[in-house]
Amino acid sequence: QVQLVQSGAEVKKPGASVKVSCKASGYTFTGYYMHWVRQAPGQGLEWMGWINPNSGGTNYAQKFQGRVTMTRDTSISTAYMELSRLRSDDTAVYYCARVSVGYCSGGSCYGWFDPWGQGTLVTVSS
Amino acid sequence: AIRMTQSPSSFSASTGDRVTITCRASQGISSYLAWYQQKPGKAPKLLIYAASTLQSGVPSRFSGSGSGTDFTLTISCLQSEDFATYYCQQYYSYPLGFGQGTKLEIK
Numbered sequence: 001q002v003q004l005v006q007s008g009a010e011v012k013k014p015g016a017s018v019k020v021s022c023k024a025s026g027y028t029f030t031g032y033y034m035h036w037v038r039q040a041p042g043q044g045l046e047w048m049g050w051i052n053p054n055s056g057g058t059n060y061a062q063k064f065q066g067r068v069t070m071t072r073d074t075s076i077s078t079a080y081m082e083l084s085r086l087r088s089d090d091t092a093v094y095y096c097a098r099v100s101v102g103y104c105s106g107g108s109c110y111g112w113f114d115p116w117g118q119g120t121l122v123t124v125s126s
Numbered sequence: 127a128i129r130m131t132q133s134p135s136s137f138s139a140s141t142g143d144r145v146t147i148t149c150r151a152s153q154g155i156s157s158y159l160a161w162y163q164q165k166p167g168k169a170p171k172l173l174i175y176a177a178s179t180l181q182s183g184v185p186s187r188f189s190g191s192g193s194g195t196d197f198t199l200t201i202s203c204l205q206s207e208d209f210a211t212y213y214c215q216q217y218y219s220y221p222l223g224f225g226q227g228t229k230l231e232i233k
Contacts, residue, residue, distance in 0.1 A: 035222075044213065044224055044225070044226045044227045045170065045213055045215075045224040045227075046224070047221055047222040047223065047224070059220065061220075061221045062221070095169055095170075100175070102158055102175065102176060102217050103158065108220065110158065110217040110218065110219070110220075110222070111175075111217050112160035112172060112175040112215065112217055113160070113162075113170070113172065113215070114172040114175075114181065115169075115172075116169035116170055116171075117169065118169055119169050
């Protein structure tokens with residue numbers, strides 16, 4: 001079955017970086033964009049961006065531009081999200097999610113998320 | 127960015143009730159809307175996409191409707207396992223966005 005398995009919880013100090021992995025199985029990894037979404041404690045869902053595992057192309061939410069880097073290793077069907085210059089308000093659960101394309105327009109594609117990884121808690125604390 | 131607003135933010139209901147959650151987009155998004163269910167400590171689960179298409183394996187008591195700016199998620203007969211938080215998501219344009227969530231609690 002289609003499955004996304006993420007790396008374990010992390011504790012980081014302010015100013016540090018964190019890299020979360022997301023290993024895909026049960027489907028052709030390069031056939032679907034991978035998105036990242038985060039959720040601060042007790043809060044809602046916040047979209048961070050996507051990576052095209054086939055080309056390595058990325059699209060980041062403006063809020064995270066300059067701090068986030070999404071990469072992939074196709075040989076092991078794994079996507080990565082690295083967030084730098086961490087602050088306390090980056091404390092959140094980070095999810096990877098495979099997108100199913102609803103439609104494409106102007107060279108971009110859009111869709112819904114299914115499945116999701118189990119989430120990785122990143123705690124930023126001094 | 128398109129803003130997604132859900133109502134209510136939370137409410138209480140009983141098993142067997144019929145409940146409706148509303149999601150409003152700040153501009154028209156056609157039918158490019160998905161609904162998710164999230165339980166504490168778990169990842170969101172896809173329920174509905176394209177505003178009204180039920181994801182495979184999701185019980186038929188869940189249904190979605192709407193287009194343009196106004197959408198609804200209806201649960202026809204609440205079961206105990208349905209008490210959770212529900213989110214809508216627009217995929218009409220980037221940045222993709224979610225509603226703030228509706229927490230459904232047991233009365």
